[in-house]
Amino acid sequence: MAEMVRKSSVGEVVNHWVLAGSCILLMISGYAFLFHIDGISSIFGGYEAMKTVHNYLGVVFCLSLLVTTVHYLKDAFEYDADDLQWFKVAGGYLSHKVKVPPMGKYNPGQKLYYLGILGAGIAIAISGFAIWFMKDNATVMLVSHLVHNIAFCVFAIAVPVHIYLSTLANPGTFQIMVNGMLPLSDARKKYPKWIKAVGKM
Numbered sequence: 289m290a291e292m293v294r295k296s297s298v299g300e301v302v303n304h305w306v307l308a309g310s311c312i313l314l315m316i317s318g319y320a321f322l323f324h325i326d327g328i329s330s331i332f333g334g335y336e337a338m339k340t341v342h343n344y345l346g347v348v349f350c351l352s353l354l355v356t357t358v359h360y361l362k363d364a365f366e367y368d369a370d371d372l373q374w375f376k377v378a379g380g381y382l383s384h385k386v387k388v389p390p391m392g393k394y395n396p397g398q399k400l401y402y403l404g405i406l407g408a409g410i411a412i413a414i415s416g417f418a419i420w421f422m423k424d425n426a427t428v429m430l431v432s433h434l435v436h437n438i439a440f441c442v443f444a445i446a447v448p449v450h451i452y453l454s455t456l457a458n459p460g461t462f463q464i465m466v467n468g469m470l471p472l473s474d475a476r477k478k479y480p481k482w483i484k485a486v487g488k489m
């Protein structure tokens with residue numbers, strides 16, 4: 289059996305499922321509201337029921353997003369010279385000829401993805417609560433719907449890219465989402481600076 293190393297704690301794994309599950313259901317129901325898709329709303333029990341589910345899933349998503357600040361915020365703000373070089377070679381995604389610098393626990397793409405989700409998440413949450421509770425104020429409703437829809441577009445682009453990069457594009461990564469672990473030999477190749485820092489190089 290290959291020696292394994294823990295990359296995500298049990299709390300991180302559980303919270304990621306809550307975040308991902310609530311986010312995806314919110315996106316599906318939100319899409320159904322936006323384009324009046326009866327087929328989707330009937331799965332939720334009709335438009336009124338879908339509205340209730342959507343609102344309370346929004347609360348779950350907000351709490352889960354808050355928990356992510358404990359898990360990822362510090363890492364997401366730390367960039368070193370190798371991270372800057374990573375940007376210069378576009379993470380090696382555009383060419384196999386470039387040399388990708390050694391990475392720490394998260395690459396800069398993942399760190400920026402987190403900050404993007406956090407920013408769009410805050411915008412979608414504030415505008416969502418305004419739509420829920422401030423129905424009498426026409427200006428607030430107008431601005432909130434605009435912000436809510438723009439933030440939705442950010443999620444609609446970023447999340448599928450994230451899912452693709454964490455599954456098909458990088459085989460083995462999905463296991464981190466399941467039990468928080470990955471083979472030590474893979475971790476040494478993908479995240480050498482993190483493995484060095486935890487003394488397993």
Ligand code: HEM
Pocket residue numbers: 295296304307308309311312356360394397398399401402405447450451454455461462463464465
């Ligand atoms: C359902 C499909 C999804 C899959 C397969 C997936 C997979 C993963 C994996 C494997 C990681 C750990 C990466 C690592 O440590 O190297 C991760 C991290 C993360 N995921 Fe997801 N994820 C999914 C959905 C989502 C959704 C819907 C959101 C956002 C709302 C999200 C937000 C995050 C964040 C913020 C991180 C930590 C920072 C990062 O790695 O960029 N994920 N995901």
